Amino acid sequence: MKYSIYQMDIIAGNPEKNRAKVREWALRETEENHPDILVLPEMWTTAYTLDSLDQFADKNGEPTKSFLSELSTELNVNIIGGSVANKVDGEFYNSSFVYDRSGNLVYEYDKVHLVPMLGEHNFLAGGQHVPEVFELEGVKMGLIICYDLRFPEIIRTLALEGAQVLHIVAEWPDARTGHWTNLQIARAIENQMYVVSSNRVGAYDGVRFCGNSMVINPWGEVLKNGSEDLEESLSIELDLEKVNQVRNDVPIFTSRVPHLYKQGL
Numbered sequence: 001m002k003y004s005i006y007q008m009d010i011i012a013g014n015p016e017k018n019r020a021k022v023r024e025w026a027l028r029e030t031e032e033n034h035p036d037i038l039v040l041p042e043m044w045t046t047a048y049t050l051d052s053l054d055q056f057a058d059k060n061g062e063p064t065k066s067f068l069s070e071l072s073t074e075l076n077v078n079i080i081g082g083s084v085a086n087k088v089d090g091e092f093y094n095s096s097f098v099y100d101r102s103g104n105l106v107y108e109y110d111k112v113h114l115v116p117m118l119g120e121h122n123f124l125a126g127g128q129h130v131p132e133v134f135e136l137e138g139v140k141m142g143l144i145i146c147y148d149l150r151f152p153e154i155i156r157t158l159a160l161e162g163a164q165v166l167h168i169v170a171e172w173p174d175a176r177t178g179h180w181t182n183l184q185i186a187r188a189i190e191n192q193m194y195v196v197s198s199n200r201v202g203a204y205d206g207v208r209f210c211g212n213s214m215v216i217n218p219w220g221e222v223l224k225n226g227s228e229d230l231e232e233s234l235s236i237e238l239d240l241e242k243v244n245q246v247r248n249d250v251p252i253f254t255s256r257v258p259h260l261y262k263q264g265l
């Protein structure tokens with residue numbers, strides 16, 4: 001399963017230009033590298049323009065849903081569609097959409113954990129459902145958004161439900177780069193799954209974002225690591241047999257004793 005990850009510099013408050021950038025990148029990537037799956041970052045249509053969401057956010061997932069559906073069909077590629085600001089029933093959400101090669105919506109998720117450091121609660125509503133496993137190309141996988149990375153319980157649940165790959169779409173600031181890189185490696189090791197992430201680069205409103213998009217294998221080895229400040233693509237093929245191999249070598253899932261664990265943890 002071959003991936004292309006877009007470590008994108010997002011133009012603040014300009015969904016049209018960002019869609020044009022993504023389209024151009026996707027065309028180039030599919031022609032040059034023939035990926036099965038494309039991955040985009042968090043809030044890629046608007047950046048973190050939280051105080052002007054009424055102007056720039058999607059309404060009921062549009063136009064992003066149509067854009068991703070048409071792009072996936074045209075390029076015959078699956079798309080982990082990052083996330084976008086999305087207005088539904090008068091509330092704004094940070095929403096992710098996943099499309100398969102035939103342009104079908106396979107999965108959607110609203111970010112559950114809102115970020116106090118960004119005042120997200122003042123602008124967004126939190127999703128009410130934790131991430132669930134979905135399938136692309138017959139492979140079970142999961143998707144979380146940025147700050148969700150700090151909540152290992154939701155990622156463990158995905159692993160227990162059979163996910164072999166965890167995708168993380170992010171706009172992670174450079175003030176906490178070490179948390180971003182180390183937590184990704186920890187999640188890969190503790191859940192014995194691939195971690196595939198797309199984080200933006202560039203800056204908005206005085207905050208610089210730290211790139212370091214990554215591909216980490218289930219042993220915790222970093223196979224790809226984006227730069228901290230350059231817009232770029234990461235391209236890689238995953239060997240999914242590695243998940244079984246690591247889970248056999250260090251069988252944590254059969255060593256668990258859930259009846260001793262506190263309920264709800």
Ligand SMILES: O=C(O)CCC(=O)C(=O)O
Pocket residue numbers: 042115118145146147148150170171172173176179
């Ligand atoms: O958890 C962090 O340090 C950053 C989270 C964040 O920026 C986000 O979720 O958008």
